[in-house]
Amino acid sequence: MTILLIxxxxxxxxxxxxxxxxLQGTPLNVASQNAQVFVSExxxxxxxxxxxDLLLILLLVLFLVTRIEKREFHLTDLGLNIQRNTLPFFGLGVIIGCALxxxxxxxxxxxxxxxxxxxxxxxxxxxxxxxxxxxxxxxLNSFWQEILFRGYLQTQAVNRFGQYTGIILVTVIFVIFHGLVQTLTLSGILTGFLLFSFIGFLYDKIKSLYxxxxxxxxxxFLPALFDTWWQGLEASIIYGIALLLLILVIYKQIRESKEI
Structure with a gap:
């Protein structure tokens, strides 16, 4: 469905x-070629x-919530509560992204x-x-993906299958989705799995799509800016460390809450 919408x-x-x-007087064949280049390049x-894409995904989620699930649609259900420390979360996202x-x-x-x-x-x-x-x-490309996969699908999966199973399931689906639109190596699959697991657990903990x-x-954006693209060991190590630290923090907080 997502690929069809795209x-x-x-x-x-x-x-x-x-x-x-x-309308500007360009011949049809040239206009068709120029239009494809404009959109794709x-x-x-x-x-x-x-x-x-963002608009269509929002409409898709709206349809699923109101017509299929028969419930009211709220942006807060997707982690898009604009009154909940929005700017600090943007800033923290930049810091974490740069650090990674x-x-x-x-x-x-x-x-x-x-x-x-x-x-x-x-x-x-x-x-x-x-x-x-x-x-x-x-x-925009990042946000519509996070709205669909984290804000909607992961929330549904966690509610149905539990935290760990739901997050890992949606992470696997997300990696497969990327594999359908771009070529992924084995190291690229591992890198994507570690990164999106980290993002999945972070969203489940913070509930902020921003x-x-x-x-x-x-x-x-940064790999494009610095012309540095990798799908190898360097990114897997950092994403793996970030994921491990986050899971340890979550586990510690769960233990502390049980002791109270």
């Missing part, structure tokens, strides 16, 4: 952009496409898989507008 949003956007080119087109990225970078330097210096590459965005559009794309959505967005 396909629908892409085709719809391409047809709209194609029509705009035609330009920062502006990707940002618009992600906005459509640069931590993995340092591990890569230690292992010899990454060479210093690691500098940001702004040349890929020739104008400020393209940089803003690119950031918008990464943010936090996990921002972490996801930062970890998507």
């Amino acid at each position: 396909v629908i949003s892409r085709i719809s956007l391409i047809l709209v952009v194609q029509q705009i080119y035609i 330009s920062s502006e087109g990707q940002a618009i496409a992600s906005a459509l 990225f640069f931590g993995a970078t340092l591990v890569g330097v230690f292992l010899g898989t990454i060479e210093l210096p690691v500098n940001p590459d702004f040349s890929q965005w020739p104008a400020l507008t393209t940089l803003i559009a690119s950031i918008t794309f990464y943010v 936090l996990v959505g921002t972490i996801h967005a930062v970890l998507n």
